[in-house]
Structure formats: structure tokens, C-alpha cells
Amino acid sequence: MPYITKLEKAGIPTVIVDLEDQHEMVKQVALQYGVPKLRYLPASRMLHGEKDVENFIEPMLELLTRPLTDEEKESGMYMPPSQRILFEGTLEEAEIFYQQTRHVPKPLDAPIAVYTDGLPVVIPTEERVEKMLEGTSHKPDELITYQRDGIGKKGDVVRFLPMERTATVERVAVNAVTAGCKPEHLPAVLAIAESGCGTGTTTFWGQWCCISGPYAKEIGMNSGVGMLDPGSPANMPVGRAYQLMAINLGGAVPGVNRMNSIGSPFNSGGTCFAENAAGLPSGWKGLNEEYGFKKDESIVLVINSGGYIVGNQFSPGGYRAFQKSGHGGMARRMDVKGIPGPHNWLEYLVPQLWAGREGGYTFIMVPEMAQHLYEIGFKSKDEVYQWLWEKSKEPLKQYRLRSWPDEGTNGWLGIERTSGKHWKELPDDYMVPVVDEPTDNCIIIGGGDEEICQQLTGRRGMLGTAPVFSIDAWR
């Protein structure tokens, strides 16, 4: 879209063919990039292409020749008002005010909360926000900027997605109050804010955060049994703060600019959990160390990716039988019947991991299962990542039968990364990794004692950037 607005500004008339349900998004992005009256018309999601083109070709060309209206000739400045005090009244009146909704037309056609995630919020009175700000040494009027080079350059102002707005420390604190956070949670919320709180496109729909380092214990986060479940007064509000910041600071509205066709339970109420650093096998790095921080430094990993959970592929009792004495279905499949473990239980998962999708996973595993991997020879997470990457390889003939690579390879016109050759030059039996890089996979230790591994879909970084933010920088 910035490209089209650049062309219009350069005096080149344009027309966009979009899909009808995405008109609101086109309008909003056109305004963001300074040409609010861009001309567009929809193609059909269902008609056969030839019939569709017959229907829209003449109206499309007419948009290139029809003289401009007075409105389309206008220039000016888009500058929506911004105020510090949004509402004055009793707490009861404020509760009604902050719960206000607006009707979002199709493809949603339902009321959507304007300032909240749909649930009641803690009203951000001046006094509560002031108290919240005691959780950081940063000044209330300080703009949120990148604290280190990463997805942005250190010192640059963070633009909150999708509207690319900016925010001060105080505005983040307002959202932390509404989410139900305590002042000691604010450094984590500010670190999460540094991510820009994206909500993705039509397909990258799940957002979750994982905190690594001593801060997790300090604020009482749950990294044990049920760490993804409700109940923690630290995990829950910090996770919720992400979503409220996406809604309020970023301006994300379903059906307008948050086009997740179905969405993800990760985003309902928000998702934040902590790594159990004490459960790491000897020599395995925590997330903080994986990203170059020290063990005593605290960070938050912020993921925005295709979000669902796979797991429960084996029974915990079956797992124990497999490891203790080589009995049960897992042992039969792995051909270690009667042979005591430890065995590589990841082998059991591999056949289904990439059967239906490509890309990395985040493996959340309980400490015991990580220890088994260590005992069979994986002395670091990197060794596991490398092993998984090798296991993801499949013949090109098979890889061609997948959907996303049509786009990822630019219609098979690009270069295959491991060979450096054009896709069309490679033989059918060339082994293609279904995961781009070994470290697209991620291991997090957490959960209770029951032998469970859950796999969260989606690699950890987008476009080679590390979505990791220092919490200590925001204390």
C-alpha cells in the first residue's frame, strides 16, 4: 500500500483490486500513508477468475479515467485529537463508558468493545495510573523507544501496530491498570510494549509472551502446573496487557484491520507465561542466554505467529513405560521394546510435526523430558534444534505438494536457501528443510511433573529479527 500511495503522490493514477471484506483495511492504510481517497474495487473470493475479470474489468479501468471528484482533489492534514483525560465521572459511570462498543459491519457484523477486550477493566483513574508508574524509573511522558537494536534501532520510537501510533510510558501504564496489573508488573508490560504489539494479518493470528530470568520469580509468575491456565495474578494481567495495548495503542479492530479469519484463544484474555529456568538440564541455556543476555537478566519473548497448540500425542503413563523399561506403544513404534531408556521421545513426534504445516515450533516440555534429551546426548538446546531441522527435511517432490511454499518461493522462481540454486534447477530428490533455520524451533521448559510436551506453532522470529525485549531496561 505505501507503494501505491507513493505512485499517486508522484502523479501516477492507480487502481487497486482487493477483496470486498478488506475494503476497510485498504481505506485505513490509505489514510495512514497520506492518500485517503485511493480508488479500489473488489474481486470475488469464489467466482472463476475469467468470469470475475469479465465483471470487474470495465469498472476497474473506469477508475483510471473517471475525473476526480472535489473530495478526491483535497489535500490537508490528518490529525485526530489526543487527550490525556478521556472521561470524568463516578466509577460506575466510568465502567459504563470504558465498556462502550461500536458495531463493526461485515465481515464481522457484531458489536466490538472500543477500549477493552470485551471484559470489564479496572478503571484507569489518575490516582491508579500514578501508582502504577511507581513500577518504573522511566518518566511518564517518555515516548516508548527501542531499548536495544533488534526489531528496531535503539532509540527509535516504537510504532504500535496496526495504526503505527506512538505511546508514552504513561499510556502504557494506563493499559497496565486496565489489564489489572500491579506496579511491579509494569517493567514487563513496558518491555512487551516495545514489541509494538502486532496482531498480524489474515493468517498470523496468535500472540503470546514468555518471560525468562529472575524477574518471573520476583513477580510470582507461574511456570509450573497450568502455567497457560487461568489463576495466576501475574501471568494473566501481563498477558492481557498485550491485547489491550494492541487494541488501544495500536488501534487493532477485528473486521477493520485485525483480519484474523477465526482468531486464536491465545488472544482471548492474552497469554503470558514464564520459563522454569531451574528445570533446565545442565548446560542448557534459558531463553535469556539464548538471546545473548546473562542468566540474571530478565527478558520477554514476544511471539506473533500462526497460533495453535498441538500436544497430547502420547499418554504420560505410556511415556514412563517407554523410558523406564521400553514397554508400550511408544517403545513398539520406536523399536526399543524391552530396552530401558532414556530414549529420544522427539522421534515419536517427528512424523506428524510437519505433515500438515511448515515452519518452526515452540516446544514447551516439562523438566523431566528435557532431562531425558540431555541424557541421550543433547548437551545443548542448539543440538536439539539442529537435530529437529535435519529431521524436517523431505524430498523436493514432496515439498512441492505443500501450499505455503507457492508463496514463500515466489512461485518457485526464487532461490532455494540451502543449495543456493533456483528451485527449478533442483532434482526431485533434493532434500528441503521444512523449517527455514534450526533456531526457528524453540524450547521452553515449564509445566508440572506429568510428562507432557506441547508444541506451539509458529517460528520465533519474523524476517530474521529477534522478538526479545529487556525487562530490566524498563525497571
Added chain:
Amino acid sequence: MAEKIYKCLDPTGTQLPVKTYPLAPRLDTLDGKTIHISITGEPDITLPLEKKLRSDYPNVNWTQKKSYTPTPVYLTEEEMKTTDAVILAVTW
């Protein structure tokens, strides 16, 4: 006793001012013009579109750049100088 009145703060982000521009003047005719088709995926639509444009509008000098991703292949600054209009299909 009257209930306490609270000042409640705005949770929304700040939209930086955006200078807005008019649309570029439209073409008086298609004939003789160089019109660029910027293709971004959806070959089911864009292949018949390009084919029909070229067959039904032979007096237009059609140019084309193709991507299978949502990001178009940009015209160079030089190409922009000789391009009279652009069709972008399909934005998704």
C-alpha cells in the same frame, strides 16, 4: 453524599499527523498510454486479467511485474517516468 468524581485517562495511542494528498489526475483516454499491471499473487484472477487486458485493449502499452507474495515488485524511478497508470491486483 455525592459520589467522588474521578478523572480517567485515555488508553489510546497517539496518531502522528499525516499530510494528505489528492489523487493523481486521471487519464483522458487509455489509448496510447503505458499502463503497468502490478501482480501480487492470486493467479486465478491475475492471469485472465492480464490476458483480457492485452486482448481487449490492444492500443494500450501494457507492462507487468509479478510477485506471488502480497508485496509488489516496484517500478524503478526511471520506469515511473514512462508509466501513465498502475493497476495493483490483488491486494490481500
